[in-house]
Amino acid sequence: MPPPSASRKFMYPEQSVPYSLYINRENPDEVFAKLDKPAKLQLEERPTFLKVGALATVKGSAYMEYGKTKVMASIEPPRELSKQTRKIGTLGIVTCTLKYAPFAVMDPTCISRKETSMALALKKALEPVICRHEFPYFQLEIKVIILDDDGCALSTAINCCGAALVDAGIATYDLITASTVCKYKDVEFVNPNAVIERLVSTISDTDSDEHGIVVTASLAAVDQITECFQKGYLKPETVKQLTEHTLTINERILDTVRYVLFKKVKQQLEREKVVNDVIESENVEENKTFSE
Template identity: 35%
Template sequence: MPTDNRRNQGPESSTPYLLYVNCKEKEYTDYVADIVSKDGTRKDGRKWDEQRRIYMKTGIISQAKGSAYIEQGNTKVVCSVFDPRETPRKSEYSVNGELYCEFKYAPFSCKVRRGHQSDAEEKEYSLILRRALEPAVCRHEFPNFQVDVYALVLENDGSGLPAAITCAGLALADASVPMYDLVTATSLGIHGDLKFIDPCVEETSLCNTSPREGNKNHGIITVAYSPMHQQICEFVQYGMMNMDCITSSISLLTKACENIHPLSQQCLVKSVTKALMKKKKTEARLDMSSDRIGC
């Protein structure tokens, strides 16, 4: 496999020493007990339907037309959006514009080092990111043009994909791309009778395994939602679940997305207010300088 000599990367087969700190293999019951306590709270003290604290900010990358940064617990994602450009390698005229989305894990973001080239999981997440954003963007406003969206996970502690979708929607709005609504997303982990809103890495690993007894439902559901139109933009499900489990999970996910939506709006309003104040100060400074020249 060809390597990129311009970057100093570690060996492809290397693993961090943290994986070998606790070498004793736990029993299944002990593993579940470490994640969910007897009183129903999770390892970080949250309830099963409680999300992690979210921090958002726009205008992070000065070279991009629009950018956003989100912290969802220990999961950190930065997104950048660039000016529309003519769609490459396309001879026919297109009425609607296109979105080019790229989802990438930083090499240092996961416990096992990621390579520089995109793997199958990142390519799949890039496609999901594009499908989640397309219903919210007024693509007819820039026909035959393409908007580039890049999402980079700086630290992965679970739910990196929904965090990237929320961050990308905020970055598109910061780039003044015409949109119908801000898209928000969240995930739900299911392991038997246990359900985890906004699961972390350990909870995601548990939900990807089948329960030993009882209810065999397990997996991860990710939903991208437009609260203003009450429309699901994208639905992704991994694992094995019956229809009743999926139906009850959708209502939980849409409610969680509606709780994130006001945070995105407040962050965008704060960014616009700050830009207007900066513009007023610049205009006042120019007026003062012109008055001095006139005198």
């Protein structure tokens, strides 16, 4: 006769309960009432940390913290396409893979849906930036992992990928930057956190109040928008206003990205100079020894 523990395990098999069942579904109006409304509209970026060349095992990489949101991007070396795939065209193909860490969000049930939509938006934003004619019949693979999502995950991923492309030496037309702004009940939230984004996303489109999220990726030097991702119910004039605000924030982020990349190049040139000085001194010593 099997022990009692074994019989209980057979009679009551373990079952997985979705984590979403433990999340309290509050009324949107109650959630909105608890939010801290901005007293004044400030078109500034969040506290930002950016490190280029974070991974040594890939061609190019970058790690970015935008507030509490953390993103890692890596660029694989371009690989040649098969003869059958070459029939698509002469331009290089860009593929984007975006994954969420299991601990990145409170509700894991939404991960697969977010990964699919964000990977498509990321591809649309990056394709116009990359000089695809530089690697015809080749495929460039971009991988992104969201380590922590406290809002602005898509725009942070775009910014991180832009820095990683420069680190990989991939030819681009300009530096790409992106930002997120949303609106709900006549209140505009710049760089919204995960609570605000989740609130706006759960509202039905039949609601009479304006609500929605706008993510804009742009190239400052050529004055071009590569991607404008909009979700929710917003009037055309509101979308225009929110887009203008995101472009202003993009300019602030661009200054940060430029500074980090400039510092990276400067450090690399200094290291190369040190190495060249050592090699030159060794050559001088060898020449002295040979002459003696």
